[in-house]
Amino acid sequence: MQEEDKKKPLSKEAFVAMLEKVAFFLELEGADPFRVRAYEEAKRALQASEVDIGDIAQDKAKVKGIGKHIQELIREYLATGGLGLLEQLTQKYPVSLLELGKIPGLGIKKIKALYDALKVSTPEELRYAIEENRLLGLEGFGIKTQETLLKHLFLYEERLGAVLLPTGDAIWKTLQDGLQERLPEVRLFPAGELRRRCPVLAGIDCLAVASDPALLWKALDEPFPILNDVVKQADEAIVGKGDGGVRVALTSVSARSFPTRYFFTTGSSSHVEEITRRLGAGGYSMAPEGIHTHGEEKPVELRSEEEIYALVGLPWIPPELREGLVEFDPAVLKNLPDLVSQSDIQGALHVHTRFSDGMDELEAMIAHARSLGLAYIGISDHSKSAYYAGGLTQEKLFEQKKQIEGLREDFPEIRIFHGIESDILPDGSIDYDEAVWKQLDFIIASVHSHFQMDKTAMTERVLKAIRNPYVTILGHPTGRLLLAREPYAIDLEAVIQEIARLGKAIELNAHPQRLDVDYRCATTLLASGVFVSINPDAHQRSGLTDIRYGVDVARKAGLPKAHILNALTACEVGEFFMRQGL
């Protein structure tokens, strides 16, 4: 039994993590690839499903992808907290090999070769072996492979301890619930990157306002869920590690110093610097413990962050915006009341179904969108060139169209748009032809292959695609996967300008691993006046609510409601679509 696994409480997540390990080590052993895939599929199926694993164990529920054997594994897990199969597998190979699997360029075969020949089993050992040029002696490894691996190792190390926003939210929630249970009178606040809703978090900073900090530390003496490797720092902060190895810091502050501490801890540093500069110009000096009028010993009495901003004649600036990018721009400040918010979102465009690589049926996706109160949904499965994602042949696309026409009658409360997410082919063309395009409500054009083109060629490719009169939205404009894949080279500014000129929309893909287009494009997005569509890119029902992360990022870019395509009503979006292809 893996000790680390056994300690954790029984949960679907923990079981899913075990399935992932089983698949990895089976593949390492050279098991039948389809058997390996069955475990991977089971993992995906469980993650996508809302069914409780207890119900599967007791035959009360059935999930596609979970057969007799994995049902047995669930029973074993629920009874013992572990899996004999995994125990067997990890006796032959060190568990740390899983870590090597996170380094791009290293697949199972290379990992096995590295371990069998060189006993390399951790990223650190890999770095050492590369520095000693020991990989060159292995079959299939050459100088280029070594160089690429070294490059990826740097990126891997950079990402260590960094987590995506949903993980940050989950850690925060566990921390908050747990502490609140032990100490109901303590008030807790997320600060730092979490409060600024940064797509990638290097740390999670929280503040606690407690009448007696000693009680707080005492409550934390007992082992605490999600907070591992705890070290106490000075008297006022406790620092540990959360899931993904991310640094978690909880700082105790007094009620009196809270407003300034909250402001300081929230950051960003460039935002804090600018406010400090303005305070200095206005005759104040600023420190985390409080703000002083020049020459005065006693700090200015402050009850809220609003009052800090008021001292320099600014409205309260929402934390998402505090990146030192556009928030001091008078036009942005003027638009603050209209900054897009979750309640402005009227519909979800860019939704996949089981027609291509989605996990849920067309009808289930529509029903879920309706239950979320959305006024419209835009179905856009993959186009035929996306083989790997089960892209739709023309016949399948028309079959889907027919089904949608039927469903429009079953779901009168929600408008259903039928579109496609078409691959942008290397020459900038898109799938199908005009006769097909004409029959769709909208087309999202996205790059899914040939990422390695140079910047000029890639920019030309994308420009050509969006100039196709039938293309409505450019999907995930840089193709990046946060903490996993770098963006491809592209002149985004030129692309944004062109989309704006054409009166089309750019996607802000709200999948937490994409959040693409990046908020750092704020200046260009705002100045161009381009429509931004905050799309869930949902591959299952639960993916629809990812839109909230997109809203966070849109707010970071200072985008007002008027910039957001899916803040329009169903009728207005319908008209917007009608204008394309003319």
Place this chain on the structure above:
DNA sequence: GCCGTTTTCGGCCCGACTGTTTTCAGTCG
């Protein structure tokens, strides 16, 4: 290991790129 109903065995996504080769293996999306 899972699925399916032309099924209880046979099929399960596949093309492109990279780097290593000298005809292909590994990785990726």
